[in-house]
Amino acid sequence: MTLLEVKGLVAGYGSGPDILRGIDLTLEAGQIQCIIGPNGAGKSTLLKVICGILKPRDGEVIFEGESITRLRPDQVLKKGICFVPQERxxxxxxxxxxxxxxxxxxxxxxxxxxxxxxxxxxxxxxxxxxxxxxxxxxxxxxxxxxxxxxxxxxxPKIVLLDEPSLGLAPLIVEHIFEIVRQFKENGITVLMVEQNAHKGLEFADWGLVLDLGKNVFDGPADTILADPRIQELYLGTRRVQEGI
Ligand SMILES: Nc1ncnc2c1ncn2[C@@H]1O[C@H](COP(=O)(O)OP(=O)(O)O)[C@@H](O)[C@H]1O
Ligand SMILES: [Mg+2]
Structure with missing residues (x-):
């Protein structure tokens, strides 16, 4: 069952340029979905729009079949979408x-x-x-x-996690991802952004690659992990193998 849908989302800050340039996303109930992509791609901006902190310029956010695009953050929270920002x-x-x-x-x-x-x-x-x-x-x-x-x-029905593992030691990172799994076990659907793309995708069911304000690829997390083009562009695997 589809819990959350983002359609053609366009957003930016103040009178600045569009940061999100037409994003589509589908989140299924019970899923852990991980958004990856380079710094500045608009990942945090997307979460801010979903939870109502930033109003979009165009497009829609649909939760359980109902538009929540114009709701305030407290109203979105009441619907059952809880945001854990990067700064905690x-x-x-x-x-x-x-x-x-x-x-x-x-x-x-x-x-x-x-x-x-x-x-x-x-x-x-x-x-x-x-x-x-x-x-x-x-x-x-x-x-x-x-x-x-x-x-x-x-x-909540959905938890939005922005970079939960940022700045943490590897052993702790493992623990944090176990908690992500606990959300799922408690019946809470997870949409998370991770700079630690490998680890994030390992724990996720579904992956979405965001680049320059657009979704460029999405699919089962293991398919994304195994895709040579994505490895080269977004996972840095080739560089590690070549010792660069
Ligand atoms: N509060 C803000 N005001 C103006 N520009 C912002 C603000 N927050 C982020 N940006 C800009 O939006 C772009 C995308 O940022 P962000 O969504 O944080 O990217 P990501 O989370 O993918 O690294 C960046 O160019 C950033 O400088
Ligand atoms: Mg960010």
């Missing part, structure tokens, strides 16, 4: 527990929030152990875990 946007001076409770604020149901936070602590013992610590005292990986945990408290 935690409350730095609040504790881990408080950050999780802030995540649940939109639920307006204290008992349900408590139940879900308990479940998050069960899935992430590290967060439980650090629940009295301020978010800014956590390591980068723990902060990412907290940002993802906070999204999970809302139990």
């Amino acid at each position: 946007s935690l409350f730095p001076h609040m504790t881990v527990g408080e950050n999780l409770r802030m995540g649940g604020y939109a639920l307006k149901n204290a008992r349900e929030t408590r139940k879900r936070i308990k479940e998050i602590y069960r899935q992430f013992p590290t967060l439980k152990q650090k629940r009295w610590q301020a978010a800014n005292q956590l390591s980068g990986g723990q902060q990412q875990m907290l940002a993802m945990g906070r999204a999970m408290v809302l139990s």
Whole structure:
């Protein structure tokens, strides 16, 4: 079942040029879809339009068959689409527990929030152990875990993750992708952007390549990983093999 559809999306900032130049995307329920592409391709911009932070100049965002193109970010969140931005946007001076409770604020149901936070602590013992610590005292990986945990408290239908593994050590990256898989296991559909294209596609069902504001290729993640043209242009495989 198609959960989210993006059709002919055109967007840019202020009076600047078009950054997205006609993007199409289809996200199936239960899928992990990974968007890859060079720096500046418009990947983050696309997520910002989907979650309502940036209004598009043309095109449509359709969620469960209904247009959400003109909705505000809080309305999009209420529909069940939760955005975890690249900068994670935690409350730095609040504790881990408080950050999780802030995540649940939109639920307006204290008992349900408590139940879900308990479940998050069960899935992430590290967060439980650090629940009295301020978010800014956590390591980068723990902060990412907290940002993802906070999204999970809302139990959204779709989570949008922008570069969840950025700047993290390889061992931690592995852990972060396990959490991405946990979203899927909890029945949450994932649309993520990853600069770590290999790893992202390894964990994804579907891949989409974005370049110069357009979708240039999409297909099953393993097909994309194995495609020699995509390897050469977007995965840097050839360069590694040639030792450049
Ligand atoms: N807030 C902004 N104001 C103006 N231009 C922006 C802003 N954010 C991003 N851009 C520009 O949009 C283009 C695409 O950026 P972005 O979507 O962040 O790319 P990606 O996430 O693929 O690296 C870049 O040229 C960037 O400079
Ligand atoms: Mg980006």
